Amino acid sequence: MKTLAFIAVFAIFGAIARYLQALVVAHVVGGPFPWDILSINLLGSFAMGFLFFETLERISISPELRTGLLTGFLGAYTTFSTYTFGAVGLIEHGAWILGMSYLLGSVVLGLAATTFGAWLSRSISGG
Template sequence: MTSPRPETVDEPAEPTAPHRRAPVWRGQGPVVAVVAVGGAAGASARYGAALLWPARTGGFPWTTFWVNVLGCFVIGVLMVLVTEVWAPHRLVRPFFGTGVLGGFTTFSTYAVDIRGLIGEGHPLTALAYLAATLFAALAAVWAAVALTRRVAGRRSAGQVPS
């Protein structure tokens, strides 16, 4: 015995025209391009900072520390500006946020520095660097968001007007 057929059946609609793909330039092409250009600029700036202020072997990696803290501060400013203050062109956020600041800040160098410090017999310096970078980067983002909102005349959602 067969089961009765339901009264409504979801059948695929017949396509009226073949699906056309949007040209790359109208799709994700420009986003990929600006992220690549921004990333090259950010990574070059970080590399330049490392050349100007090289880390001492076994010492605290101050250059990478300050690059990451500064980058996190600027990310906090940028995110408030592009999400709460003005509506930028669609490529501004990928260029500056993902590209420039993503290339400038560096989790990989941070991890390599920690591993190197441990391998060179400086576990306490490695632990201090690990913790200090984490807390300073988070504090930098928080401070940047609060400062930018204050300067821009915005208040966070949970803040009570005074």
Template sequence: MPLLWIGLGGALGAMSRYLVATAIFKWMDKPFPYGTLSVNLIGSFAIGIAYIWLVEHQWGGDHHKQLAMVGFLGAFTTFSTFSLESISMLQQERWLAAFSYMGISLAGCLFATLAGMWLSKSIS
């Protein structure tokens, strides 16, 4: 049964990732991976919230964690794509774009996770 919850969450997360990243990419219309950066920041914020509610507050059961954290957010965030895009920019010698993207992704996602945890704790 856990695989069913993870699979359902993963399918929803992957579709959401595609829709959000594509919409942002089209909206920004720039040669910078804003879509991937956005889903990583959103996903990091969301996993901070999910962790507080599902793990620390023990809301729901294991199937909620499997669906939301492992399935949905596991498929929604895209650090594998982040890695490929970073290497691609480095190979193209787009140094400023590559290092900006890597720095913003790392610091921004860590901050977004912390912000999600803080927000959840402050309203619980």
């Protein structure tokens, strides 16, 4: 029950962070390309790679808190369900190249961000 409470509370903050970042990025960058969703996915991928190893190998926190952070906060923050929605919007408006670039770029850059987060976490202590 404690784990579910951590997930629920952190999910609230993850959803709020996602919403606020989307507003800011859309306002700053604008345009038809879903930069807001891409920035959320990349930052979330980096955070997942970094925090997963930090909380597994270096920072001692309770399993409930770890699950709250990784599943609750990041799960609500980085849901990829909007990933395809952004691509569909581009494709429906005839921007096939942008749509496909967005799909491929999200996957490739997301993998790179996760790998970089994991690498950075492990290199901090010289591990």
